[in-house]
Amino acid sequence: xxxxxxxxxxxxxxxxxxxxxxxxWRALNEIDSGHAESILEYCFGxxxxxxxxxxxxRELIVIAATAAQDLPGEVAxxxxxxxxxxxxxxxxxxxxxxxxxxxxxxxxxxxxxAANGVISQWDDHPDWHA
Amino acid sequence: xxxxxxxxxxxxxxxxxxxxxxxxWRALNEIDSGHAESILEYCFGxxxxxxxxxxxxRELIVIAATAAQDLPGEVAxxxxxxxxxxxxxxxxxxxxxxxxxxxxxxxxxxxxxAANGVISQWDDHPDWHA
Amino acid sequence: xxxxxxxxxxxxxxxxxxxxxxxxWRALNEIDSGHAESILEYCFGxxxxxxxxxxxxRELIVIAATAAQDLPGEVAxxxxxxxxxxxxxxxxxxxxxxxxxxxxxxxxxxxxxAANGVISQWDDHPDWHA
Amino acid sequence: xxxxxxxxxxxxxxxxxxxxxxxxWRALNEIDSGHAESILEYCFGxxxxxxxxxxxxRELIVIAATAAQDLPGEVAxxxxxxxxxxxxxxxxxxxxxxxxxxxxxxxxxxxxxAANGVISQWDDHPDWHA
Amino acid sequence: xxxxxxxxxxxxxxxxxxxxxxxxWRALNEIDSGHAESILEYCFGxxxxxxxxxxxxRELIVIAATAAQDLPGEVAxxxxxxxxxxxxxxxxxxxxxxxxxxxxxxxxxxxxxAANGVISQWDDHPDWHA
Amino acid sequence: xxxxxxxxxxxxxxxxxxxxxxxxWRALNEIDSGHAESILEYCFGxxxxxxxxxxxxRELIVIAATAAQDLPGEVAxxxxxxxxxxxxxxxxxxxxxxxxxxxxxxxxxxxxxAANGVISQWDDHPDWHA
Numbered sequence: 001x002x003x004x005x006x007x008x009x010x011x012x013x014x015x016x017x018x019x020x021x022x023x024x025w026r027a028l029n030e031i032d033s034g035h036a037e038s039i040l041e042y043c044f045g046x047x048x049x050x051x052x053x054x055x056x057x058r059e060l061i062v063i064a065a066t067a068a069q070d071l072p073g074e075v076a077x078x079x080x081x082x083x084x085x086x087x088x089x090x091x092x093x094x095x096x097x098x099x100x101x102x103x104x105x106x107x108x109x110x111x112x113x114a115a116n117g118v119i120s121q122w123d124d125h126p127d128w129h130a
Numbered sequence: 131x132x133x134x135x136x137x138x139x140x141x142x143x144x145x146x147x148x149x150x151x152x153x154x155w156r157a158l159n160e161i162d163s164g165h166a167e168s169i170l171e172y173c174f175g176x177x178x179x180x181x182x183x184x185x186x187x188r189e190l191i192v193i194a195a196t197a198a199q200d201l202p203g204e205v206a207x208x209x210x211x212x213x214x215x216x217x218x219x220x221x222x223x224x225x226x227x228x229x230x231x232x233x234x235x236x237x238x239x240x241x242x243x244a245a246n247g248v249i250s251q252w253d254d255h256p257d258w259h260a
Numbered sequence: 261x262x263x264x265x266x267x268x269x270x271x272x273x274x275x276x277x278x279x280x281x282x283x284x285w286r287a288l289n290e291i292d293s294g295h296a297e298s299i300l301e302y303c304f305g306x307x308x309x310x311x312x313x314x315x316x317x318r319e320l321i322v323i324a325a326t327a328a329q330d331l332p333g334e335v336a337x338x339x340x341x342x343x344x345x346x347x348x349x350x351x352x353x354x355x356x357x358x359x360x361x362x363x364x365x366x367x368x369x370x371x372x373x374a375a376n377g378v379i380s381q382w383d384d385h386p387d388w389h390a
Numbered sequence: 391x392x393x394x395x396x397x398x399x400x401x402x403x404x405x406x407x408x409x410x411x412x413x414x415w416r417a418l419n420e421i422d423s424g425h426a427e428s429i430l431e432y433c434f435g436x437x438x439x440x441x442x443x444x445x446x447x448r449e450l451i452v453i454a455a456t457a458a459q460d461l462p463g464e465v466a467x468x469x470x471x472x473x474x475x476x477x478x479x480x481x482x483x484x485x486x487x488x489x490x491x492x493x494x495x496x497x498x499x500x501x502x503x504a505a506n507g508v509i510s511q512w513d514d515h516p517d518w519h520a
Numbered sequence: 521x522x523x524x525x526x527x528x529x530x531x532x533x534x535x536x537x538x539x540x541x542x543x544x545w546r547a548l549n550e551i552d553s554g555h556a557e558s559i560l561e562y563c564f565g566x567x568x569x570x571x572x573x574x575x576x577x578r579e580l581i582v583i584a585a586t587a588a589q590d591l592p593g594e595v596a597x598x599x600x601x602x603x604x605x606x607x608x609x610x611x612x613x614x615x616x617x618x619x620x621x622x623x624x625x626x627x628x629x630x631x632x633x634a635a636n637g638v639i640s641q642w643d644d645h646p647d648w649h650a
Numbered sequence: 651x652x653x654x655x656x657x658x659x660x661x662x663x664x665x666x667x668x669x670x671x672x673x674x675w676r677a678l679n680e681i682d683s684g685h686a687e688s689i690l691e692y693c694f695g696x697x698x699x700x701x702x703x704x705x706x707x708r709e710l711i712v713i714a715a716t717a718a719q720d721l722p723g724e725v726a727x728x729x730x731x732x733x734x735x736x737x738x739x740x741x742x743x744x745x746x747x748x749x750x751x752x753x754x755x756x757x758x759x760x761x762x763x764a765a766n767g768v769i770s771q772w773d774d775h776p777d778w779h780a
Binding site for chain 2: 590617627
């Protein structure tokens with residue numbers, strides 16, 4: 001059922017990003033509610049809900065895929081997601097450093113700075129915690 | 131020691147790609163031996179040799195990072211690496227499908243086709259086995 | 261309903277790519293049926309099914325978005341789609357030439373060659389016609 | 391004639407971006423006047439001046455091509471251009487949402503936010519109107 | 521004068537790529553003659569004709585810019601151009617290796633293989649010589 | 651020896667970026683000291699230390715490779731490097747303009763603005779001078 005997936009997607013999103021993530025989703029929802037629905041139903045309710053890999057590993061994979069496209073904002077978002085899934089600081093930094101030979105140093109440095117910005121402010125941001 | 135790292139890098143590469151990988155490295159070594167040395171010393175002897183993440187997970191991360199740049203040839207190489215590190219077919223395919231909302235369907239499809247090409251011919255290619 | 265969207269997605273896909281497109285979808289379906297379902301339900305059944313822009317214009321937009329990422333295979337597929345939606349040869353070529361100052365000449369040339377390959381063989385390929 | 395094209399290019403630029411666009415062009419002209427001349431003569435005076443597609447559709451195509459490269463600043467500029475060519479808010483947002491399955495959600499979200507920023511401030515910015 | 525630039529552009533192109541380059545230009549000219557004219561007038565007749573950097577250095581810069589976008593076909597074309605401008609094999613390979621930390625190893629390897637393919641067959645291809 | 655290369659890398663970095671560059675390296679070193687060591691040993695101590703091209707030309711090549719990936723922050727850093735290696739303002743701007751037909755106008759404009767920002771503030775920033 002489509003409604004079930006939407007519901008499941010919302011739960012998976014909340015458990016990754018906390019209240020801070022809700023704000024960004026609501027902003028996208030105001031721009032285009034159909035696109036925002038696809039984020040819940042397809043991205044979080046279908047892809048993230050698949051069995052076969054645990055959620056922490058999925059966060060590390062998405063960090064690699066967004067670092068490779070030089071999207072440090074998304075690296076920061078999914079660093080929050082990875083911490084909320086139980087990843088250690090070391091696993092997140094290690095994921096990015098592993099990408100370096102495959103994406104080059106500039107994109108690697110941007111991703112490291114974005115991830116480190118989240119990690120170093122984690123304790124001061126209860127709104128990032130799910 | 132630099133020599134130790136070179137040696138370690140060579141071992142890590144061999145255990146990922148088998149004899150088939152050696153051929154490609156030798157071709158790059160003929161084009162520029164210094165660049166080929168960096169592949170051994172920096173990429174495999176330094177980055178891949180770091181503690182903190184196991185080699186199978188590193189292969190999945192590199193598959194995500196190369197799929198995100200539409201590099202299906204590298205997805206194929208690291209699918210061989212992931213299989214040699216004990217990844218299941220499902221874990222490899224799942225890694226690529228998880229990237230889809232973040233990289234778009236064309237790059238995802240190219241990566242799936244590349245990975246599937248390796249997986250479906252795995253038993254017929256002893257030279258891919260490490 | 262999710263099933264309705266899947267059905268609608270299948271119809272939209274068929275009316276864009278004809279029998280040739282079915283073959284590629286079936287190959288992806290064998291690699292990962294869940295991903296292939298998302299292609300039908302999310303991509304074709306949800307996004308392509310939205311009101312607000314006609315299907316011919318959507319094909320031209322996708323040609324621009326894939327040319328910009330140097331994906332000539334997708335430019336070729338959506339050139340078939342655009343021709344099946346009633347776009348003229350001139351509209352397709354014009355779309356790509358319009359991108360040139362924004363994506364550079366190499367990607368533009370690759371897209372022009374891909375589109376022209378489809379256009380010049382259109383009459384000989386009934387399997388491309390929807 | 392080259393001078394004719396330069397003149398025509400200037401007119402096409404002005405009718406797209408208004409006074410605000412002139413400022414940016416003048417800044418580029420101070421950095422390198424030859425490059426700024428090419429913007430007028432080649433980009434606006436030659437490509438944008440071609441027959442075969444109307445100016446509104448060209449703006450939508452450029453929005454797709456720049457969204458696909460994660461260039462939200464250019465998406466914002468050409469959202470202004472599209473509004474000045476008579477595009478509706480819906481047509482612009484729809485163009486970007488159509489790209490989502492082909493470029494991924496992060497780039498789509500960046501483009502939607504950039505376009506929405508222009509659309510929501512349009513009435514307060516007479517300098518954006520041509 | 522625009523005609524002068526077109527003429528100058530044609531001369532610069534011929535002196536870079538020889539007869540083999542003419543064939544590719546003619547194919548593009550058949551697809552869209554206006555776009556092919558821009559290649560002569562804007563790209564070769566305006567940009568390549570600027571003073572301030574010699575033609576050999578411009579070829580090395582274009583090799584770097586196309587290697588960085590994973591465009592090995594263009595790396596091959598401009599390797600021919602660089603050799604025709606008097607670049608040594610070492611300068612071309614060195615240019616690509618210098619990019620490695622900034623673009624990652626996969627794109628670097630593709631560019632090295634493309635450049636080496638031209639260099640190693642140079643003596644057998646009089647049609648590549650200008 | 652690896653230690654020699656690290657030392658040489660540090661010298662090459664300092665002679666490119668001055669005290670300002672040290673600050674950024676130290677920030678990366680705090681995030682991951684192993685990655686920061688690779689920047690010294692592999693990037694600066696190995697690649698930049700190779701014979702075959704002078705350091706000024708290497709800076710221009712890196713400006714082209716980073717402009718092509720839309721990395722204006724890196725274009726700014728290496729504009730400082732190029733100025734410290736004796737490149738003229740004209741050579742740096744010319745390098746970027748030469749890339750325009752191969753990378754498109756948006757990335758070219760971003761790179762020109764980044765380079766010009768450094769060039770126009772050069773005299774006021776003794777911390778950028780090596």
